[in-house]
Amino acid sequence: MANKILLSLVDLKPEYQKLWDSCEIKPDKLSTTQNIVAKISGDRLRYEVLQQKINVPWYFVAVIHNMESSLNFTKHLHNGDSLKKRTINEPSGRPLADPIKGWQVGYTWEESAIDALTMKEFNRVKDWSLPTQLWQLERYNGFGYRKYHPEVLTPYLWSGTNHYSKGKYVADGKWDANAISEQIGIAALLKVLIKEANINISEGVAIA
Template sequence: MANKILLSLQDLKPEYQRLWDSCEIKPDKLKNAQNIVAKISANRPRYEVLEQKINVPWYFVAVIHNMESSLNFGTHLHNGDSLKKRTVHEPTGRPLAAPSNGWQVGYTWEESAIDALTIKEFNQVKDWSLPAQLWQLERYNGVGYRKYHPEVLTPYLWSGTNHYNKGKYVADAKWDANAISDQIGIAALLKVLIKEANLNIQQDVVTA
């Protein structure tokens, strides 16, 4: 029961909103975040195609794409594996269907991305408020930090900001308290995207 309470969206919404409100990009990480956002913006039409097909916000897809495969359109959105065959790393064996253009060509990024997003049921999400998105994104990567190392906020969201310094999983189930994520986390990217792409994401009002 404790874990269910710990992982509930309704229980965690105020926490995500407070973290977002107090989140600041570290000055030495800002340029990197801006460069990534520039690449995301250049490919916005491609992400918007998925939004039109499965009703998942284009920027939500884009930040996952950056975290999982550094915006490489030649890899699976699930985990960055090559599109030439089904995924090898977790989740393995995806997509289940064969590539529409045959194995010599491999999967298109779009058909793989739709699979990655729909197996997580993002196409059924009704709450796209900012704290709810942060919750969904943390769950996409895994809740190991929250469950087993609550002293460290997940770098998947907070790396590159004042909310993260060190500590990370360096491999599946392998924790290193001194390792430092060199990625720019999703919160930093969203901070820049909201400003530069003029996004209007609903936020929750948190009372003390």
């Protein structure tokens, strides 16, 4: 009988905490990580607008923004598609509502981001402890690694750290055991961001 794959927060929270506590940024990735964090810090006020509107920590939004569209404010937070139309890639057809300023302008980054975050019900989250955030972030990207390649910790979180070396999806549903993610994962970004922005993460919404 195959082992049951654990995906619930209750089951995985201790694992995320252990991974976080033992996580170290690879020396050759530190400079790149710091450069990304500097860009995030420069746009902090824009992310804080969303925190004020839907009560999702600004840095949580920022790290998703980097993973999905390399901090590009002309692309959907859902998946990096253009804001000129609804999303084409998964999740497709988002946002459901028409752009506030009309189709000639397209969606603002803020209205798209609010849709991306609320469709995952992040606005309802009460526990913003670090391991819970890591679980929510992996859930946002999908649990494909845990389901089908549990031998590899998702690079979405761990690329650029001692917890990841190789193995990734090179396209939707297409796995390459030798491919290496060149992105800086969320854990590495948070390690630097928490320190530099003096963020105090607790059970409630963390505001630096």
